[in-house]
Amino acid sequence: MLAQSEDLSGAEKVFAFFRNALLDGTLKTGERLLSERELALKLGVSRPLLREALRSLSMLGFLDIQHGRGAFVRHADISVLSDFFTFSLAQQPDILDDVMQARIAIECQAIRLACDRATETDLKGIGSKLTRLMDTLHDPAEGGAADFAFHQAIVDASHSEALSTLYRAIGDLLRRSHIQRREVTVSEPGIIDYLVDAHREVFLSIVDRAPDAADRKLREHFAIGDAFRRRSLISAFSRRPPT
Incomplete structure (x- = not known):
């Protein structure tokens, strides 16, 4: 089970990454994300924490997670x-x-x-x-x-x-x-x-x-x-x- 401090700081790190990437154009609608392993290494967070963060972003409508294919950036539903x-x-x-x-x-x-x-x-x-x-x-x-x-x-x-x-x-x-x-x-x-x-x-x-x-x-x-x-x-x- 993740420590609370890791959960909070890690989740904030993941959300900040996506927010900044969308704002500066690094990520665009329809693009496929890095693999879970690569993204976890890049952000310095655990894979379970990243998985939960991605699931939250999916529920908010920002990601489309397709099993077997990966996660894709989507235009959020208002x-x-x-x-x-x-x-x-x-x-x-x-x-x-x-x-x-x-x-x-x-x-x-x-x-x-x-x-x-x-x-x-x-x-x-x-x-x-x-x-x-x-x-x-x-x-x-x-x-x-x-x-x-x-x-x-x-x-x-x-x-x-x-x-x-x-x-x-x-x-x-x-x-x-x-x-x-x-x-x-x-x-x-x-x-x-x-x-x-x-x-x-x-x-x-x-x-x-x-x-x-x-x-x-x-x-x-x-x-x-x-x-x-x-x-x-x-x-x-x-x-x-x-x-």
């Missing part, structure tokens, strides 16, 4: 990262409000980039998501999911791998947030007209390639949407129970 963020953040109190702040930061930068980088295909995609959103206004679950898809399409139109990866990493929490907000505000007077107008204006600002206007419209959308939610909560808890 769903693994999403699961990690969901499990980690879900343990924090009031996490959806905190995630909302992260969402604002990501989307406001993404929409500026989208105004410059969005292709015609991107614009058609965002437009179709807007149509879906308008068709599901009275259904909190379907409407919330459509709302999330609209905003995700904007982030994807930024063509920023970093922003898209971060957004998808918290995607499960964002989707839940959209649905919960719809459940709270669906009966609020004026909410339907607001949702249509706000999302249409955000979309048109991207079509117009106007980053300042797009940023402003998006921030207004976040602020007014939050005001609707707070007003709905106040109204719900202010009602007298039936006698």
Whole structure:
């Protein structure tokens, strides 16, 4: 059995090797790793420890271990990262409000980039998501999911791998947030007209390639949407129970 100090320092050494090799381009997607024996010697770790580290990297989606052929570098599945963020953040109190702040930061930068980088295909995609959103206004679950898809399409139109990866990493929490907000505000007077107008204006600002206007419209959308939610909560808890 490995000593704990060897396990910790050795595992960190293995992870650091792969991280640095990917960053500097020494390892690329699809490449086969050295044999277990050669890699253990190169890193100065025991083969059992290396085997466990490789298994962990495989579970995270960074390696494809093929018995009899070896281990190959693979493009990680973002769903693994999403699961990690969901499990980690879900343990924090009031996490959806905190995630909302992260969402604002990501989307406001993404929409500026989208105004410059969005292709015609991107614009058609965002437009179709807007149509879906308008068709599901009275259904909190379907409407919330459509709302999330609209905003995700904007982030994807930024063509920023970093922003898209971060957004998808918290995607499960964002989707839940959209649905919960719809459940709270669906009966609020004026909410339907607001949702249509706000999302249409955000979309048109991207079509117009106007980053300042797009940023402003998006921030207004976040602020007014939050005001609707707070007003709905106040109204719900202010009602007298039936006698």
